[in-house]
Amino acid sequence: GNSVTQMEGPVTLSEEAFLTINCTYTATGYPSLFWYVQYPGEGLQLLLKATKADDKGSNKGFEATYRKETTSFHLEKGSVQVSDSAVYFCALSGGAGGTSYGKLTFGQGTILTVHP
Amino acid sequence: DTAVSQTPKYLVTQMGNDKSIKCEQNLGHDTMYWYKQDSKKFLKIMFSYNNKELIINETVPNRFSPKSPDKAHLNLHINSLELGDSAVYFCASNQQGSSYEQYFGPGTRLTVT
Numbered sequence: 001g002n003s004v005t006q007m008e009g010p011v012t013l014s015e016e017a018f019l020t021i022n023c024t025y026t027a028t029g030y031p032s033l034f035w036y037v038q039y040p041g042e043g044l045q046l047l048l049k050a051t052k053a054d055d056k057g058s059n060k061g062f063e064a065t066y067r068k069e070t071t072s073f074h075l076e077k078g079s080v081q082v083s084d085s086a087v088y089f090c091a092l093s094g095g096a097g098g099t100s101y102g103k104l105t106f107g108q109g110t111i112l113t114v115h116p
Numbered sequence: 117d118t119a120v121s122q123t124p125k126y127l128v129t130q131m132g133n134d135k136s137i138k139c140e141q142n143l144g145h146d147t148m149y150w151y152k153q154d155s156k157k158f159l160k161i162m163f164s165y166n167n168k169e170l171i172i173n174e175t176v177p178n179r180f181s182p183k184s185p186d187k188a189h190l191n192l193h194i195n196s197l198e199l200g201d202s203a204v205y206f207c208a209s210n211q212q213g214s215s216y217e218q219y220f221g222p223g224t225r226l227t228v229t
Contacts, residue, residue, distance in 0.1 A: 034217070038157075043120075043206060044220040087157055093218075102147065102210055103164060103172055104218055109157040
Protein backbone atom coordinates (compact mmCIF):
# COMPACT_ATOMS: atom_id res chain seq x y z
CA GLY A 1 0.00 0.00 0.00
CA ASN A 2 0.88 3.66 0.01
CA SER A 3 3.19 5.16 2.60
CA VAL A 4 4.85 8.51 3.35
CA THR A 5 8.03 9.07 5.33
CA GLN A 6 8.89 12.48 6.66
CA MET A 7 12.00 13.90 8.17
CA GLU A 8 12.04 13.44 11.91
CA GLY A 9 11.48 16.52 13.99
CA PRO A 10 11.24 18.74 15.79
CA VAL A 11 13.05 21.36 13.72
CA THR A 12 14.13 24.60 15.37
CA LEU A 13 15.35 27.53 13.28
CA SER A 14 16.10 31.20 13.66
CA GLU A 15 14.06 33.71 11.72
CA GLU A 16 15.22 34.14 8.09
CA ALA A 17 16.91 30.72 8.03
CA PHE A 18 16.45 28.31 5.13
CA LEU A 19 14.01 25.46 5.68
CA THR A 20 13.98 21.98 4.19
CA ILE A 21 11.65 19.23 5.37
CA ASN A 22 12.27 15.97 3.56
CA CYS A 23 9.43 13.76 2.37
CA THR A 24 9.61 10.50 0.44
CA TYR A 25 6.77 8.25 -0.57
CA THR A 26 5.94 4.75 -1.72
CA ALA A 27 3.09 4.27 -4.16
CA THR A 28 2.44 2.68 -7.51
CA GLY A 29 1.19 4.74 -10.37
CA TYR A 30 0.92 8.50 -10.16
CA PRO A 31 -0.37 9.76 -6.83
CA SER A 32 -1.10 13.39 -6.04
CA LEU A 33 1.19 14.89 -3.40
CA PHE A 34 0.38 17.48 -0.76
CA TRP A 35 1.83 19.49 2.07
CA TYR A 36 -0.61 20.40 4.84
CA VAL A 37 0.12 22.76 7.73
CA GLN A 38 -1.44 22.67 11.19
CA TYR A 39 -1.07 25.82 13.29
CA PRO A 40 -1.39 25.43 17.07
CA GLY A 41 -4.94 24.58 18.10
CA GLU A 42 -6.25 24.55 14.53
CA GLY A 43 -7.20 22.08 11.82
CA LEU A 44 -5.16 21.22 8.77
CA GLN A 45 -4.82 23.65 5.89
CA LEU A 46 -3.57 22.77 2.46
CA LEU A 47 -0.25 24.53 1.91
CA LEU A 48 0.56 23.32 -1.60
CA LYS A 49 0.07 20.42 -3.95
CA ALA A 50 1.41 18.76 -7.10
CA THR A 51 -0.51 16.30 -9.19
CA LYS A 52 2.08 15.00 -11.67
CA ALA A 53 5.79 14.41 -11.99
CA ASP A 54 7.99 17.54 -12.19
CA ASP A 55 5.14 19.78 -11.05
CA LYS A 56 6.17 22.43 -8.54
CA GLY A 57 3.66 23.48 -5.91
CA SER A 58 4.16 26.84 -4.25
CA ASN A 59 2.37 29.04 -1.73
CA LYS A 60 3.35 31.67 0.87
CA GLY A 61 7.03 31.33 -0.07
CA PHE A 62 7.01 27.54 0.35
CA GLU A 63 7.85 25.27 -2.57
CA ALA A 64 7.97 21.55 -3.27
CA THR A 65 8.70 19.67 -6.50
CA TYR A 66 7.21 16.28 -7.36
CA ARG A 67 10.21 14.08 -8.16
CA LYS A 68 9.12 10.69 -9.43
CA GLU A 69 12.68 9.42 -9.99
CA THR A 70 13.52 9.87 -6.31
CA THR A 71 9.91 9.49 -5.05
CA SER A 72 10.30 12.70 -3.11
CA PHE A 73 8.38 15.90 -2.40
CA HIS A 74 10.66 17.96 -0.15
CA LEU A 75 9.32 21.21 1.30
CA GLU A 76 11.53 24.31 1.14
CA LYS A 77 11.35 27.95 2.14
CA GLY A 78 14.13 30.44 1.67
CA SER A 79 13.50 32.59 4.74
CA VAL A 80 11.25 31.40 7.54
CA GLN A 81 9.30 33.64 9.89
CA VAL A 82 8.13 33.17 13.45
CA SER A 83 4.59 32.86 12.07
CA ASP A 84 5.63 29.70 10.16
CA SER A 85 5.89 27.79 13.44
CA ALA A 86 3.50 24.87 13.00
CA VAL A 87 3.30 21.16 12.26
CA TYR A 88 3.85 20.24 8.60
CA PHE A 89 2.46 17.08 7.06
CA CYS A 90 3.38 15.50 3.77
CA ALA A 91 0.58 13.41 2.26
CA LEU A 92 -0.39 11.53 -0.85
CA SER A 93 -3.56 10.35 -2.47
CA GLY A 94 -4.54 8.27 -5.46
CA GLY A 95 -2.09 6.29 -7.56
CA ALA A 96 -2.84 2.97 -9.19
CA GLY A 97 -1.95 1.04 -6.05
CA GLY A 98 -3.69 3.37 -3.67
CA THR A 99 -7.11 3.09 -2.11
CA SER A 100 -9.87 4.64 -4.16
CA TYR A 101 -11.85 7.76 -3.31
CA GLY A 102 -8.98 10.01 -2.44
CA LYS A 103 -7.95 8.68 0.95
CA LEU A 104 -5.00 10.71 2.23
CA THR A 105 -1.98 8.86 3.59
CA PHE A 106 0.03 11.14 5.87
CA GLY A 107 3.62 11.27 6.98
CA GLN A 108 4.24 11.48 10.71
CA GLY A 109 4.39 15.28 10.76
CA THR A 110 7.31 17.62 11.48
CA ILE A 111 7.08 20.22 14.21
CA LEU A 112 8.75 23.48 13.16
CA THR A 113 9.61 26.17 15.68
CA VAL A 114 11.05 29.48 14.48
CA HIS A 115 12.71 31.79 17.00
CA PRO A 116 13.09 35.56 16.53
CA ASP B 117 -18.86 31.05 6.15
CA THR B 118 -17.13 28.02 7.63
CA ALA B 119 -16.50 25.40 4.96
CA VAL B 120 -16.21 22.34 7.20
CA SER B 121 -17.50 22.64 10.74
CA GLN B 122 -17.42 20.22 13.65
CA THR B 123 -19.21 20.14 16.98
CA PRO B 124 -18.24 20.06 19.70
CA LYS B 125 -14.73 21.49 19.64
CA TYR B 126 -13.92 19.94 23.00
CA LEU B 127 -15.43 16.87 24.59
CA VAL B 128 -14.49 15.56 28.02
CA THR B 129 -16.21 12.40 29.21
CA GLN B 130 -15.74 9.34 31.36
CA MET B 131 -14.87 5.82 30.34
CA GLY B 132 -17.85 3.74 29.34
CA ASN B 133 -19.95 6.65 28.09
CA ASP B 134 -21.35 7.02 24.57
CA LYS B 135 -20.73 10.22 22.64
CA SER B 136 -21.24 11.70 19.18
CA ILE B 137 -19.31 14.19 17.08
CA LYS B 138 -21.00 16.02 14.23
CA CYS B 139 -19.57 17.33 10.99
CA GLU B 140 -21.10 19.48 8.29
CA GLN B 141 -19.67 20.85 5.04
CA ASN B 142 -21.15 23.58 2.87
CA LEU B 143 -18.80 23.11 -0.08
CA GLY B 144 -21.13 20.88 -2.07
CA HIS B 145 -18.63 18.02 -1.92
CA ASP B 146 -19.75 14.43 -2.37
CA THR B 147 -17.22 12.71 -0.11
CA MET B 148 -16.50 13.10 3.59
CA TYR B 149 -13.88 11.56 5.88
CA TRP B 150 -13.04 11.03 9.53
CA TYR B 151 -9.39 11.06 10.64
CA LYS B 152 -7.91 10.43 14.08
CA GLN B 153 -4.85 12.35 15.29
CA ASP B 154 -3.06 10.79 18.23
CA SER B 155 -0.95 12.48 20.89
CA LYS B 156 2.12 12.28 18.65
CA LYS B 157 0.27 14.16 15.90
CA PHE B 158 0.01 11.10 13.67
CA LEU B 159 -3.06 11.23 11.39
CA LYS B 160 -4.88 8.14 10.22
CA ILE B 161 -8.02 7.66 8.13
CA MET B 162 -10.95 6.01 9.88
CA PHE B 163 -13.94 6.21 7.55
CA SER B 164 -15.14 7.78 4.34
CA TYR B 165 -18.58 8.26 2.82
CA ASN B 166 -19.38 9.08 -0.78
CA ASN B 167 -22.93 10.29 -1.38
CA LYS B 168 -24.04 8.70 1.90
CA GLU B 169 -22.42 5.37 1.07
CA LEU B 170 -19.59 3.97 3.21
CA ILE B 171 -16.54 3.52 0.96
CA ILE B 172 -13.60 3.37 3.34
CA ASN B 173 -13.67 1.53 6.65
CA GLU B 174 -10.20 1.11 8.09
CA THR B 175 -9.38 -1.16 10.99
CA VAL B 176 -11.42 0.64 13.60
CA PRO B 177 -13.15 -0.93 16.64
CA ASN B 178 -16.85 -1.67 16.19
CA ARG B 179 -17.53 0.83 18.97
CA PHE B 180 -17.06 3.53 16.32
CA SER B 181 -20.01 3.96 13.99
CA PRO B 182 -20.22 6.66 11.35
CA LYS B 183 -23.52 7.88 9.98
CA SER B 184 -24.21 10.09 6.98
CA PRO B 185 -27.79 11.37 6.82
CA ASP B 186 -26.99 13.30 3.64
CA LYS B 187 -23.88 14.13 1.67
CA ALA B 188 -23.30 17.35 3.61
CA HIS B 189 -23.18 15.64 7.02
CA LEU B 190 -21.08 12.91 8.54
CA ASN B 191 -21.40 12.07 12.21
CA LEU B 192 -19.28 9.80 14.36
CA HIS B 193 -20.78 7.90 17.26
CA ILE B 194 -18.55 6.19 19.79
CA ASN B 195 -19.87 3.61 22.24
CA SER B 196 -18.26 2.52 25.51
CA LEU B 197 -15.48 5.07 25.38
CA GLU B 198 -12.00 3.96 26.44
CA LEU B 199 -8.94 5.91 27.57
CA GLY B 200 -7.23 5.10 24.27
CA ASP B 201 -9.95 6.93 22.35
CA SER B 202 -8.57 10.23 23.61
CA ALA B 203 -7.40 12.07 20.50
CA VAL B 204 -8.30 14.85 18.11
CA TYR B 205 -10.83 13.80 15.48
CA PHE B 206 -10.88 15.64 12.19
CA CYS B 207 -13.58 15.67 9.58
CA ALA B 208 -12.69 16.45 5.96
CA SER B 209 -14.41 16.61 2.61
CA ASN B 210 -13.63 16.70 -1.08
CA GLN B 211 -15.16 16.22 -4.48
CA GLN B 212 -14.35 13.00 -6.29
CA GLY B 213 -12.76 13.46 -9.68
CA SER B 214 -10.82 16.52 -8.49
CA SER B 215 -7.16 16.44 -7.49
CA TYR B 216 -8.14 14.78 -4.19
CA GLU B 217 -7.48 17.98 -2.24
CA GLN B 218 -9.34 17.70 1.05
CA TYR B 219 -10.72 20.45 3.25
CA PHE B 220 -10.50 19.88 6.98
CA GLY B 221 -12.63 20.92 9.90
CA PRO B 222 -11.12 22.49 13.03
CA GLY B 223 -11.08 19.19 14.93
CA THR B 224 -12.75 17.83 18.05
CA ARG B 225 -10.48 17.16 21.01
CA LEU B 226 -11.87 14.16 22.87
CA THR B 227 -10.57 13.46 26.36
CA VAL B 228 -11.66 10.29 28.11
CA THR B 229 -11.04 10.17 31.85
